[in-house]
Amino acid sequence: MKKGKLIIISGPTACAKTKTSIELSLLLKNTFKKNVEIINFDSLLFYRELNIGTAKPTLSERQNITHHLIDITSAKNPINAADYLKSANFLINDIIVKGAIPILVGGSGFYLRALLKGMYETKSTDDVVQKEVKELYEREGISPIIEKLKIHDPQSLITLHPNDHYRLMRAIEFFLTCGQPISKEKERMQKEKPYDFSENKYPSLDLLHYYLDIPKELHWEIIQSRTRQMIKDGLINEVQALLNQGFSGEEKPLQSIGYKETMQFLNGDLKNIDQLFEAIIVATRQLAKSQRTFFAKVIPKHKINPLVDTSIRNDLLKKFIVD
Numbered sequence: 001m002k003k004g005k006l007i008i009i010s011g012p013t014a015c016a017k018t019k020t021s022i023e024l025s026l027l028l029k030n031t032f033k034k035n036v037e038i039i040n041f042d043s044l045l046f047y048r049e050l051n052i053g054t055a056k057p058t059l060s061e062r063q064n065i066t067h068h069l070i071d072i073t074s075a076k077n078p079i080n081a082a083d084y085l086k087s088a089n090f091l092i093n094d095i096i097v098k099g100a101i102p103i104l105v106g107g108s109g110f111y112l113r114a115l116l117k118g119m120y121e122t123k124s125t126d127d128v129v130q131k132e133v134k135e136l137y138e139r140e141g142i143s144p145i146i147e148k149l150k151i152h153d154p155q156s157l158i159t160l161h162p163n164d165h166y167r168l169m170r171a172i173e174f175f176l177t178c179g180q181p182i183s184k185e186k187e188r189m190q191k192e193k194p195y196d197f198s199e200n201k202y203p204s205l206d207l208l209h210y211y212l213d214i215p216k217e218l219h220w221e222i223i224q225s226r227t228r229q230m231i232k233d234g235l236i237n238e239v240q241a242l243l244n245q246g247f248s249g250e251e252k253p254l255q256s257i258g259y260k261e262t263m264q265f266l267n268g269d270l271k272n273i274d275q276l277f278e279a280i281i282v283a284t285r286q287l288a289k290s291q292r293t294f295f296a297k298v299i300p301k302h303k304i305n306p307l308v309d310t311s312i313r314n315d316l317l318k319k320f321i322v323d
Helices: 017-031 081-097 109-117 127-140 143-152 154-159 165-178 182-190 216-233 235-244 259-266 273-296 311-322
Strands: 004-010 036-040 066-068 101-105 205-212 302-304
Touching: 004 017, 004 109, 017 036, 017 101, 017 205, 017 311, 036 081, 081 101, 081 109, 109 273, 127 143, 127 165, 143 154, 143 165, 154 182, 165 182, 205 311, 216 235, 216 273, 235 259, 259 273, 302 311
Parallel strands: 004 101, 004 205, 036 066, 036 101, 205 302
Antiparallel strands: none
């Protein structure tokens, strides 16, 4: 007998996850008298300074439903997956103990999978190792790191793209810290059925996963429209203000989509607003593709087109009438 429910609303960027999660929360609250609280798993919403470029839920949108893990730190102090897991695990348990329903909302599949399935078994990356790898990269680029991986973890070179500098650096940091290839740990995790969320760290909870997606052509138009609106709303001024406050632009959150391209515009690498617009929408489209690829592997889930589909509402009605 399940002791409670855990609802997930996932999907690619710009697929109405915020709007849908608030509508469903109000439905549960007003129709079924269920207390609900939303827990964010979009990694960019953690940061207080990043607003326009993240499509963060507004204060007005958050007014009637408690939201967690939004605006919890500065972009100067990035949160890692271990930090997220600690906070999110506590919140889920606390919400369940209060008799309420946690609703996980976001598009960062890695954070969601880590929360439900666990992370690699590893020590925290040694600060000295991380500093040495970073200095090597800044001094000589990615080539010496690739050469080290050829010796110590050639399997990672097969699975990682040569331009994925972050994960290549992470792979060599893992080896230098743990003394074994990260590819071996990935093999172990693969045996744990990493995309089967029916087997998760919350066996006492009934998992309801709603995956939102929109037909690609229409989604492309929405991405273009949202990007234009972000620029119109002051994305360039937001980034310039961060630089004026002492941000270097090298902070990991500022290397994310929208912010990275705006830095390039301010540095003169992108010559005009049209080039900035094109760079952001191309990067956003690539992100959406990778998110779709990830969530296509995830089971079980109910796939929903939020623009036309009422099946989430109908499904919730059935679930809670039974209760």
